[in-house]
Amino acid sequence: MSSNKKRRSTHWFGGNDRDAFVHRSWMRNQGLPSHVFDGRPVIGICNTWSELTPCNAHFRKVAEHVKRGVYEMGGFPVEFPVMSLGETIMRPTTMLFRNLVAMDVEESIRANPLDAVVLLTGCDKTTPSLVMGAASCDLPTLVLSGGPMLNGKFRGEDIGSGTDVWRFSEDVRAGAMTLEDFMDAEAGMSRSAGHCMTMGTASTMASMVEALGVALPSNAAIPAADSRRYAFAHLAGRRIVEMVDEDLRLSQVLTKPAFENAIRVNGAIGGSTNAVVHLLAIAGRIGVDLTLDDWDRLGRDLPCLVNLMPSGKYLMEDFYYAGGLPAVMREIGDILDLNALTVSGKTVGENIAGAECFNREVIYARGTPFKDQGGIAVLRGNLAPLGAVLKPSAATPELMQHRGRAVVFEDIDDYKAKVDDPDLDVTPDDILVLKNCGPKGYPGFPEVGNMALPEKILKQGVTDMVRISDARMSGTAYGTVVLHTAPEAAAGGTLALVANGDMIELDVAGRRLHLDVSDDELARRRERWTAPPAAMERGYYSLYTQHVLQADQGADLDFLVGSSGAPIPRESH
Ligand code: FES
Numbered sequence: 185m186s187s188n189k190k191r192r193s194t195h196w197f198g199g200n201d202r203d204a205f206v207h208r209s210w211m212r213n214q215g216l217p218s219h220v221f222d223g224r225p226v227i228g229i230c231n232t233w234s235e236l237t238p239c240n241a242h243f244r245k246v247a248e249h250v251k252r253g254v255y256e257m258g259g260f261p262v263e264f265p266v267m268s269l270g271e272t273i274m275r276p277t278t279m280l281f282r283n284l285v286a287m288d289v290e291e292s293i294r295a296n297p298l299d300a301v302v303l304l305t306g307c308d309k310t311t312p313s314l315v316m317g318a319a320s321c322d323l324p325t326l327v328l329s330g331g332p333m334l335n336g337k338f339r340g341e342d343i344g345s346g347t348d349v350w351r352f353s354e355d356v357r358a359g360a361m362t363l364e365d366f367m368d369a370e371a372g373m374s375r376s377a378g379h380c381m382t383m384g385t386a387s388t389m390a391s392m393v394e395a396l397g398v399a400l401p402s403n404a405a406i407p408a409a410d411s412r413r414y415a416f417a418h419l420a421g422r423r424i425v426e427m428v429d430e431d432l433r434l435s436q437v438l439t440k441p442a443f444e445n446a447i448r449v450n451g452a453i454g455g456s457t458n459a460v461v462h463l464l465a466i467a468g469r470i471g472v473d474l475t476l477d478d479w480d481r482l483g484r485d486l487p488c489l490v491n492l493m494p495s496g497k498y499l500m501e502d503f504y505y506a507g508g509l510p511a512v513m514r515e516i517g518d519i520l521d522l523n524a525l526t527v528s529g530k531t532v533g534e535n536i537a538g539a540e541c542f543n544r545e546v547i548y549a550r551g552t553p554f555k556d557q558g559g560i561a562v563l564r565g566n567l568a569p570l571g572a573v574l575k576p577s578a579a580t581p582e583l584m585q586h587r588g589r590a591v592v593f594e595d596i597d598d599y600k601a602k603v604d605d606p607d608l609d610v611t612p613d614d615i616l617v618l619k620n621c622g623p624k625g626y627p628g629f630p631e632v633g634n635m636a637l638p639e640k641i642l643k644q645g646v647t648d649m650v651r652i653s654d655a656r657m658s659g660t661a662y663g664t665v666v667l668h669t670a671p672e673a674a675a676g677g678t679l680a681l682v683a684n685g686d687m688i689e690l691d692v693a694g695r696r697l698h699l700d701v702s703d704d705e706l707a708r709r710r711e712r713w714t715a716p717p718a719a720m721e722r723g724y725y726s727l728y729t730q731h732v733l734q735a736d737q738g739a740d741l742d743f744l745v746g747s748s749g750a751p752i753p754r755e756s757h
Contacts, residue, residue: 191225191226195752208596219440220260221260224258224259224260226259226299227248227260228242228262228264228293228300228541229250229261229263229302230264230266230293230302230423231244232266232307234326236268236274237268237273237306237307237310238270238272238273239270239307239330239386240270240304240379241377242330242377246330246413247417248418249415250302250328250418250421251461252432253418253419253420254424254425257422257425258520259366264292266285266317267269267288268285271309271385277629277630277631278307278309278628279623279739280311280628280725281313282309283297283315283739284486285310286612288317288742289303289316290320291606292491293321294321295753297472298323299324300424300428301323301324301325301387301424302328302421303328305328305611306365306386306408308458310331311327311329312387312462312466312654314696315327316396316740319747320747324428324433325433326400326423327398328403328417329410330379330412330413331379331390332500332501333379333409333500334381334501335381335502336373337372338373339368342751343373343443344676345373345379345381345382345660346380346492346526347562349373350634350661352661352750354637357642362563365531372533374682376409380659380660382753383455383500384494385459386461386659387492387756388410388450388659389451391450391509392446392449395442395443395446395449396443397524397528397532398528399527400423400526400534401510401535402416402510405415405504405509406503406504407501407504414672422649423528423529429452434470435471437526438467438672439472439525440472442521442524444478445520445524445532449520450485450560450751451488451558451560452513452516453488453492453512453558454492457657457659457667458657459560460476461668461735462738463738465739468738469747475688476573476736479560479573482559483560483561484557484559486516487550489512489547489549489554489558490503493660494660494661495555495575496555498545498546503517503546505542505546506542506545506547507541507542510535510539511541511547514539514540517533517536517548518570520532539716558564561573561689563697565676567669567678567679567682567699568678570734572668573666574666579648579664584692586615587700588614588650588690589613589614589615589686589687589755591614591615591616592619592683593635595618595625596618596630596632603635603636603638606640607636608641609684613649616635616652617653617679618635618652618654619681619682620654621633622672622677622734623728624674626655626719627728629656629739630655630656631655632641633653633665633667633668634658634661634663634665635653648664650665650688652679652690654668654674655667666690669697669734671736676713676715678699678706680713681706681710681713685698728741730744
C-alpha cells in the first residue's frame with residue numbers, strides 16, 4: 185500500500201480552505217467519498233481511446249483494468265483523454281499532429297493534480313506523442329500498450345496489417361489478383377481489437393518503450409484480444425503506485441544507455457524506420473544527446489533475429505507465443521547495458537534473466553540470424569548532407585549498390601498524375617525521386633516514401649526499384665527505399681534540385697547517396713529554385729510549418745525541445 189506522504193496532488197486536494205473545497209467538491213459529483221482525497225497518490229491514466237482510432241478502440245476497457253491495480257495499491261486513478269491519432273483515417277497524416285498531441289499531453293499532465301501517469305498507447309503516433317509530452321514533465325510514468333491484433337486470415341493463410349495491403353494492391357494493379365479477392369482480404373485482415381500485428385511502427389514503438397525500460401517486460405507482444413493483456417494492465421496499475429513512492433521518474437529511466445539499448449533492439453527485431461525519428465524526438469525532450477550517427481553506429485553490424493512481416497513471415501501473435509521481446513533481448517544481452525534501470529524497479533538484466541525462446545522459426549538464435557543486416561543504415565552525401573535512412577532488412581540486396589537515372593516527381597500530386605502513364609519514361613534500373621513530402625513540404629512528413637511502382641514496371645514482373653524521397657514509410661512497408669532525406673526539398677535541400685535524367689549513386693555499404701551533378705550546375709539550379717507555397721497560412725498548420733525541425737532532429741517543433749518539469753502551476757481562481 186502507498187504511504188501518505190505529501191504529494192504533488194496535495195496542492196489541489198489537501199487542506200480545508202476555499203480552494204481545496206473547490207477542487208474536491210466538483211470531483212465528488214462523480215460519486216467519490218472523502219477518503220480518496222486523503223493524500224493517496226493520484227494516478228493519471230492518459231487515454232487515447234477513440235472510435236476514430238480503431239487500433240485504440242478497446243482502451244476504455246484497458247483503463248478499467250489499470251484502475252483495478254491502482255485501487256488495490258491504495259492509489260486514486262483518474263482517467264483523462266487526449267487527442268487521438270488514427271493512422272488509417274486522419275488526413276493529411278497523423279505525423280502532422282504528433283507534436284500537437286505531445287503538447288496536449290504535456291500541458292494536461294502539468295495542469296492537473298497528478299502524481300504519476302500511465303500512458304495508454306497503441307496506434308502508431310500515439311506512442312511517441314505521449315512519451316514526448318510526458319518526458320517534458322518528468323513525473324513517474326509507465327507506458328502501457330494496448331497490444332497488437334490477432335493474425336489476419338485470408339483463404340487459410342495468415343495475412344499482415346499493411347504489408348499485405350501493399351502486396352495485394354500491387355497484385356491487383358499487375359492483374360495477378362481479382363477485385364473480389366481483394367475485398368475478401370479486407371474483411372479478414374483486421375479481425376480483433378488491437379493495432380497492426382506486423383512489425384510495423386506500432387509494434388516497433390511498443391517494443392521500443394519496452395526496450396527503453398518505460399514499459400513493463402512483455403509489453404510489446406501480448407495480443408489485445410488475449411486475457412493476459414488485461415491482467416498486464418492490472419499489474420501496470422499496481423506498479424505505477426509503487427513508482428510514486430519510489431519517486432522513479434522518466435529521466436531516471438530514459439538515459440543514454442536506455443536509448444542505445446532500444447536502437448540495438450530495433451535492429452534485432454527489424455523495426456520500423458519511424459523509430460529513428462521518434463526516438464530522436466523523445467531524446468530531445470528528456471535531454472539525452474542522441475544523433476542519427478548513433479543509429480548507424482549501434483545498428484551497423486547487428487543481425488535481424490525476428491522473422492516478422494514486413495521483413496519476414498510471421499506476426500506479433502506468433503512473436504508473443506515464441507517468447508516476445510524479452511527472448512530477443514536475452515539473445516543480444518551481451519551488447520545491451522544490462523544495468524539500465526526500468527519501470528519494473530529492476531534492471532534490464534534482471535528483467536530478461538529468465539526469458540526463453542519457444543520457437544526458433546520466429547525468433548532466431550544470435551549465431552544463426554534471420555537476416556544479416558538488421559539495423560538502420562544512415563546515408564550521407566551531397567543529396568542528403570544531414571542524412572537519410574534505409575532499412576536494409578526490407579530492401580533488395582541487389583539494389584543496395586546501384587547507379588541509376590532519376591525519374592522525378594515534384595510532389596505527391598505530380599506522382600499520382602504520372603506514375604501509371606503508359607508514356608512515362610521509366611525503366612526498372614531508374615531511381616524514382618519524390619520531392620516535397622517532408623515535414624514542411626507535405627506538410628507533416630507522411631508515409632508515402634514507399635511509392636508504388638509504375639504500372640508498366642509491375643507488369644514486367646518487377647517488384648522493387650530504388651526510391652528516394654524526403655517522406656517517411658509505413659513500418660509495414662518494404663523495398664529499397666531511401667527515406668527522411670534531409671534537408672527536405674521544401675527547406676531547400678539538394679533533393680529540390682534533382683532533375684529528370686540526373687544520375688544518382690546509392691551505396692548502402694559505403695553509406696553514400698550522391699547526386700552526380702557538378703556543384704556549379706547545382707548552384708545555378710539553386711538560384712532558380714523557389715520554395716513551394718505554404719499549404720495553409722493560419723492555425724496549427726502554420727505553427728507547425730514555421731517551427732518544425734528536420735528529420736535528423738526528430739521533426740519536433742523547435743520550441744518544444746527540452747523539458748519544463750512538473751512545477752505546481754498558479755491557482756485558477
Ligand atoms: Fe493503427 Fe497500424 S493503423 S497501428
